[in-house]
Amino acid sequence: MTQPLSMDFLSAGVARDASAPPRRSGFMGDSGGRCAGEAGNGPPSSDRAGRAVVWILDDSPLEAEMAARALAAAYEIEVFSDAAAMLERMTGGDPPDVLVLDQMMPGMSGSDVCSVLRSNPPTVGLPILILTVAGQEQDLVEGLTAGADDYVVKPCPAAALSARVGALVRSKRLRERAERAEQAAAVERDLLRALIEQSGVGIMATDERGVLRICNREAQRQHGVLGRSNGPEGPGGRRLLAAECCPPPLDDSPLERALRGERIENARWRVTRSDGSIRALAGTASPLRHADGSSAGAVLITRDQTDAIEAERALRESEERYRVIISALEEGITLQDAAGVIRTANASAERILGMSLDELVGSTTYGPFLRMLREDGSPFPHEMLPANLALRTGEPQSGVTLGVERRDGTIFWLSVNARPLHTADGAIAGVVTSFFDVTARRRAEEERQSLLSAAQAARREAEAASQLKDEFLATMSHELRTPLTAVLGWIRMLRTGKLSEDRREKALETVERNAQAQAQLVDDLLDISRIMAGKLRLDVQPIELAAVMEAALEVVRPAADAKGVRLEPLLDPGVGAVSGDAGRLQQVVWNLLSNAVKFTSRGGVVRVRLERVDASAEVVVSDTGQGIDPAFLPYVFEQFRQADSGTTRKHGGLGLGLTIVKSLVEMHGGTAHATSEGRGRGATFTVRLPLTAPSQRLGQRRRQSGLELPSGIEPRPELDRLNILVVDDEEDTRELVAAMLEQCGAHVTAVASTAEALAALRALQPDVLVSDIAIPGEDGYELIRKVRALPARGGGRTPAVALTAYARTEDRMRALRAGFNTHVPKPIDPAELLAVIANLARTTGGP
Known part of the structure; x- marks a missing residue:
């Protein structure tokens, strides 16, 4: 903004000396007489639009006109004849580019005007050209002393005047350009200084002598000297890092090496600040050079790594703590990435799964080493495993129970939790799975x-x-x-x-x-008592069932005739022989016939049929009597059970007959079952007994072994080629049972302990297991429980017979509840044992 000139000097002019010589014409020639000037001496511009403004102050109108004419072609001219008027005009607007004034003027001389202009800031730099006459050197000295930039002695050629004015215009423009450049440089310096000060890294620069010239706030903070005037130079202002905690040798510091011309990248060091704290710094040092390549100093850019190092150390410590904690957990832990690949696992995972870390890491499943099972025993789909489900859905899976079948066939159970891991933007980065063994708890x-x-x-x-x-x-x-x-x-x-x-x-x-009825009641009671106690003995020998049935029919026929019930036997005499007790089998048929006659009304029919079905003799007794209620049918063979047990029942008896029938049939290795279409529609009882088929092969085996079955005991073809596992700690009993079974063609493996039995069971997969109960260490009950805990293909469903000297009913029930299929008391009746094993093999589908 232009500042107004002081008006105090308008009346302070000095009167022209009256004795001064007369004025001479100052300029020679007209504009055509201008000097074209040497190169660079002409007017700065001939363009009217951007021409410089020149003011002429001369009290002589003629000389002013001549000067104006000399300059008009190149400049905008304005002529003044009065100094006070010109100065007043200059206070109201911008000054000209050049002022041409006459030294010899009345009132205020040119020197006086120069003094006024140089004393006011707006015109202190205004280019001034003084016009003087020859011989007035004193006036010239006064003008130049007052601040004139140049002078012209009149008379002067017009070209010379124009050249002098052009030189002043060019000088002014160069000065203005330099001022603008300096202002721009100052702005850039301020901007650079602000950037350096606000930078997040420390910036320090030295001159070529190593004296610190720049040190921004971050660098001061890093060195603990923020706000100090002397900065972190060190002793004598020469070395920057002399107070480092563990510095390299002084001559080897990054800044010193940069001063020697090296560029140092990623240097790391520590600084001990004045308060005793230590900061870890990292940075780059570079040399600075002049245009001619000589050293101009060095710059050091530093970053404070302390917080990052502390955070990294805290992270490592935290990771180590978590690693120790996870390693100490009883739970198994596995970490899988987003693709489901296992990246790590803790020691508990290795222990629980029975796999090494090398086997786990890098796989997406625990297979083929392990097989996952549902609670019902079916395979657990791979995509439904908790970890895979969490990866697919992004939802945590909790409390999932799954079974794991090891490579050795054993099964254990896990409770599994899976939680997905998410990145900052919510993407699934992996899954952490934890699990613990719940086998014992489940068991x-x-x-x-x-x-x-x-x-x-x-x-x-x-x-x-x-x-x-x-x-x-x-x-x-x-x-x-x-x-x-x-x-x-x-x-x-x-x-x-x-x-x-x-x-x-x-x-x-x-x-x-x-x-006789009383005697029959007593006989039934005694029979059922012997059966329950396991003391009923059979006199086993080959018999023809047709003859046994004829005898039973003859016993029952009088009662049937007396009641008006017709007996219709249909007996196949060529059925073949069975191995059994003739008296007991007659008792079976007699009980069935008596029962049928008892529950058949007058005029009814009882049909008796004997025929061969496959390798069995089948006895069928059916009647047209009152039938059996479907609700009672499952209990018809149970002891003491009667469909009508109240005081209004029509038929007598203790309800033991059918129980005795079933027990005797099973002792003969047979089966008995009943069917009925309901009340009033009759009932049918079917008994199947295995036929004897003595073979030349069995006889040859007996001769080769040198052993024979006990007298009266026939071989059982059903045992031929059966694989039987015998377990008894008593050697004599073990060899006896093995010999009897081998005489019947069975393949026998005999062991003395539970551990041997389990190993043999897994290896041989026998058809039948025969085990003593009183085994030292783990008894027979523990053995059968372990067997039943095995999977089916591992032998868990092997038919099992319990041998024991404990013959009470509760002992038999305990054996059955433990998992045995049947119970044979000691001392062993060979025929009974063979019949029981044969029946088990037949009913469970032996070879």
């Missing part, structure tokens, strides 16, 4: 549930048994008292001696019939 829960179920079942059985006992006792009381009533009554009447002959015969017949 305990299963055992608890099994015990609870067993206890509940036992309670129900006890309650049912109690009820059955009460009903049985009531029935037995009735069945005993009813015939006794007739017996006692007729005996008393016989004692009177007053009965007629016919009456006496009737009385004796009644007494005999009821006595």
